Amino acid sequence: MNPFARVALSAIAAGGIALGATGFQTAPAPATPAMAQRLPASSADAASGAAATIARGKYLAMAGNCMSCHTRAGAAAFSGGVAFSTRVGMIYSSNITPDPVSGIGAWTVDDLRRAMQDGIAPGGRRLLPAFPYTSFTKVSDADIAAIYAYLRTAPPVRYSPPSNSFLLRQRWGMVLWDAMFFRPERFQPDARQSAQWNRGAYLVEGLGHCDACHTPRNVLMAEKSGEAYAGGSLNEAVPGGQIRSWSAVNLTSSQSGLAGWSVSDLSKYLHSGFSLRAGTFGPMNEVIDQSLKNLSDTDIHAMAVYLKSLPPVQSEAPGASGPGVSGPDVQRGAKIYSDHCQECHMRSGRGGFLSAPPLAGSAVVQADDPASLINVILYGPDEPKDLSFGGWQTMHPYKDVLSDAQIAAVSNYVRSSWKNRAAAVTAAQVARQR
Numbered sequence: 001m002n003p004f005a006r007v008a009l010s011a012i013a014a015g016g017i018a019l020g021a022t023g024f025q026t027a028p029a030p031a032t033p034a035m036a037q038r039l040p041a042s043s044a045d046a047a048s049g050a051a052a053t054i055a056r057g058k059y060l061a062m063a064g065n066c067m068s069c070h071t072r073a074g075a076a077a078f079s080g081g082v083a084f085s086t087r088v089g090m091i092y093s094s095n096i097t098p099d100p101v102s103g104i105g106a107w108t109v110d111d112l113r114r115a116m117q118d119g120i121a122p123g124g125r126r127l128l129p130a131f132p133y134t135s136f137t138k139v140s141d142a143d144i145a146a147i148y149a150y151l152r153t154a155p156p157v158r159y160s161p162p163s164n165s166f167l168l169r170q171r172w173g174m175v176l177w178d179a180m181f182f183r184p185e186r187f188q189p190d191a192r193q194s195a196q197w198n199r200g201a202y203l204v205e206g207l208g209h210c211d212a213c214h215t216p217r218n219v220l221m222a223e224k225s226g227e228a229y230a231g232g233s234l235n236e237a238v239p240g241g242q243i244r245s246w247s248a249v250n251l252t253s254s255q256s257g258l259a260g261w262s263v264s265d266l267s268k269y270l271h272s273g274f275s276l277r278a279g280t281f282g283p284m285n286e287v288i289d290q291s292l293k294n295l296s297d298t299d300i301h302a303m304a305v306y307l308k309s310l311p312p313v314q315s316e317a318p319g320a321s322g323p324g325v326s327g328p329d330v331q332r333g334a335k336i337y338s339d340h341c342q343e344c345h346m347r348s349g350r351g352g353f354l355s356a357p358p359l360a361g362s363a364v365v366q367a368d369d370p371a372s373l374i375n376v377i378l379y380g381p382d383e384p385k386d387l388s389f390g391g392w393q394t395m396h397p398y399k400d401v402l403s404d405a406q407i408a409a410v411s412n413y414v415r416s417s418w419k420n421r422a423a424a425v426t427a428a429q430v431a432r433q434r
Contacts, residue, residue, distance in 0.1 A: 050149070057150025060143050063299070064136070064207040065291035069093050079103075079157040084130060085235045085243040089165020091130050099156035109148045116144055118184050119174070126174035129182075129221070135209035138187040138202070181222035200306030203299060208291075210307075213248040213283075216315050216368075230254070230313040233369045236283045244433065245371040246282050249363035254312040256366035256422065266304035271297070273387040278357050278364065281381035282372055289384055315368045325412045325424040333413025336406055341414075344393055349418040356392055360418035370411060370425045374433045377407050404430040 061067070070093050072081040080095035097103040104112070111122045119133035120126060127133060163169065187206055189198040204210045215223040216232050224230075231250040238244050250257030258266065265275045273280035273288040280288050292300065337345075344356035351358040359365050364372050380397040383389055398407065404427040411430075415422040 053146050053149045054153055055150075056143075057146035057148070059294075060147050060207060061150055062291050062294045063203060064147070064209070065287060066096070066147075068286045068290045070096050075159070076155065076157045078151065078154050079159045081159065081161040083162075083237065085237070086130075086168070088167040090162075091128065091164045091168050092161035094131075095157060095159050095161060096151060097154045097157045098152050099158050102158055102160045103156060104151070105156065107148075109145050112148045112151075113141060113144045117186075119178060119182065126171040126178070128168065128171075128174065129177075132209040132212045134182055134223070135206055135212055137182075137184045138206035140186060143207070177220065177222070181220070194305075196302045196305055197309065199299065200302035200304070203303050204306050208303065210251065214251050227313055227315055229257075229307075229310055230315040231257070231363075231367055231369070233371065234283060244375065245369075246375065247364075247367040247369035247372040248283075249367055249372075250313070250315070251307055252310040252313040253308065254314050255361070255419075256314065256368075257312070257363050258308065259312070260361040261308070263301070263304045263308050266307060267297075267301050270303060271295070271300045273384065274389050276353065276357075278362065279381060279389045279392065280384065280387065281376055285382065285384040285387070289386055293387070325416050329409050329424075330413050330416055332406075333409035333411070334417075336402065336410040337413050340398065340401070341410065344395070349414065349420075354392070356395065359414050360420065362420070365414050366420050366422045368423065370415070370422070370429060371433060373411055373415075374407065374425065374430050377402070377411065378430070378433055399434060404428075404434070 069082055070078045070080050078096045080093045082093040084091045095103045098105045114120050116136040187202045214229050214232050216227050217223055229251040232248045234246050235243050236246050253259050261277050265277045268275040270292045345351050345359050349360035378399040380395050407430045408425045408427045411425040
């Protein structure tokens with residue numbers, strides 16, 4: 001889920017979009033074991049090597065969460081057409097199946113490499129950063145070749161996504177944007193760090209493109225490099241077709257981020273969507289389900305090691321570092337918390353093993369943008385069907401129980417209690433999320 005599209009040209013999660021459409025020929029059927037027995041040793045070795053490359057490409061495509069952004073609901077894998085709402089219109093993900101007319105069939109491996117590493121499609125067409133080439137530029141040539149081999153095995157699908165909105169069809173401006181904000185570069189290991197740390201950095205900064213959602217953006221939708229991983233905002237479609245705003249949490253060791261998390265906490269969350277620190281909901285559900293849960297324990301642990309090494313960074317958004325709200329509104333929020341929240345989240349805000357996650361020190365609660373906190377109060381946590389929150393009770397939605405002003409009040413209470421610090425939430429902000 002990638003935020004240039006979802007964060008308003010936009011925002012964020014996790015995946016890629018604007019890979020353009022040309023064509024290529026369907027790959028030949030892979031050799032079967034029986035075929036391999038009849039082939040000379042060199043041919044059998046080649047077939048085995050090709051199969052291994054394809055398997056690695058599938059794994060890497062899952063690490064990049066290609067499926068989520070390139071597969072619309074109910075459609076064939078990678079056939080595109082997923083809609084993303086931005087400040088300047090709608091953008092639709094591309095068909096990346098090996099269809100010779102509407103897919104990327106005619107692309108060579110070098111075409112895919114140039115798209116991923118340089119943001120340029122065949123014919124010189126500039127891609128939009130909704131396809132996170134700004135992160136994929138760090139992916140190695142060998143890994144891109146493996147992804148290419150895997151995509152060639154997908155069934156070709158004849159489907160052309162809708163046209164992007166007018167402004168998003170004007171690619172000439174991307175020449176200037178790239179010159180200002182994009183530097184093509186491969187990942188360079190840090191010799192001062194361990195192999196595990198470097199593997200985590202490669203996955204987080206490259207294929208995982210975590211910065212795409214978790215870094216705030218400037219007015220031209222470029223990531224603010226000085227606030228990397230300090231939290232971002234995104235737009236996401238929800239059942240029923242509505243577009244809802246969300247916030248992506250601070251991933252640094254800031255007190256409003258992951259300061260209270262251990263490497264073990266983070267590994268468990270990334271792999272299963274659940275740890276004693278938090279449970280997944282909203283756009284992160286798809287990232288966990290389609291991508292992270294399929295990665296190896298070793299890679300997930302490496303990502304957690306790298307993320308926990310990030311120095312504390314606080315967003316410079318207005319009010320981001322200010323004190324928590326206080327006064328009558330907080331007192332009113334305390335009463336609402338006592339009546340509706342305390343039984344599960346506890347008076348201390350620490351939650352419980354069999355009741356609910358902690359709110360004290362929560363990155364969601366303290367996010368500069370309160371959108372995700374408001375959403376979970378309004379609609380509940382939409383626990384994904386294939387993931388489990390352990391013994392926690394299911395949180396019920398409060399959209400029909402509490403008014404906008406009441407939800408703002410209880411939000412302000414939890415954002416200013418138990419040493420939490422965040423800017424005030426208004427009733428108007430709640431109303432926008434309904």
